[in-house]
Amino acid sequence: MKLAIGSDHNAFELKETIKEHLVNTEHEVVDYGCHTSDAVDYPDVAFEVSQAVTEGKVDRAILMCGTGIGVCITANKYPGIRAALAHDIYSAERAQLSNNAQILTMGSQIIGSEVAKKVVDAYLNVAWAEGSKRKVDKIVEKEQEFVNQNYKEAVKGSNCSVN
Structure with missing residues (x-):
């Protein structure tokens, strides 16, 4: 490894x-x-x-x-x-x-x-x-939600567009 x-x-x-x-x-x-x-x-x-x-x-x-x-x-x-x-x-x-x-x-x-x-x-x-996959997936999903929200706030008001 x-x-x-x-x-x-x-x-x-x-x-x-x-x-x-x-x-x-x-x-x-x-x-x-x-x-x-x-x-x-x-x-x-x-x-x-x-x-x-x-x-x-x-x-x-x-x-x-x-x-x-x-x-x-x-x-x-x-x-x-x-x-x-x-x-x-x-x-x-x-x-x-x-x-x-x-x-x-x-x-x-x-x-x-x-x-x-x-x-x-x-x-x-x-x-x-993957015994706790459901729980780990919840963590990953919430993290991605925060990352996306922070990105949207960072580009707000700039010339960049956010989908």
């Missing part, structure tokens, strides 16, 4: 550990940073990873910051993304099985590296069986 990985400086060490684990389990990994422990704002990395996911450059992604909350909120602002915060195996499995989450987020100040590896494996070793 081709995976994106990214973190801020707070989770740099955990990102490097997870990246090595993924490569050792024969996944292709694209590292979107950060690449040192120098300060980086997590929204910058999370938006770049989210874009890669929506453009189909990767199959799924893993984002990390201090708590995992910031990157989760940020990724979920990107249209088309369903990111899920998980620090345990069951939640990681359900993120994929129930919600078809394309991005798993974790916090380096919350989870240890060995547990994080197990959480990542749990997330990656299951596939969405």
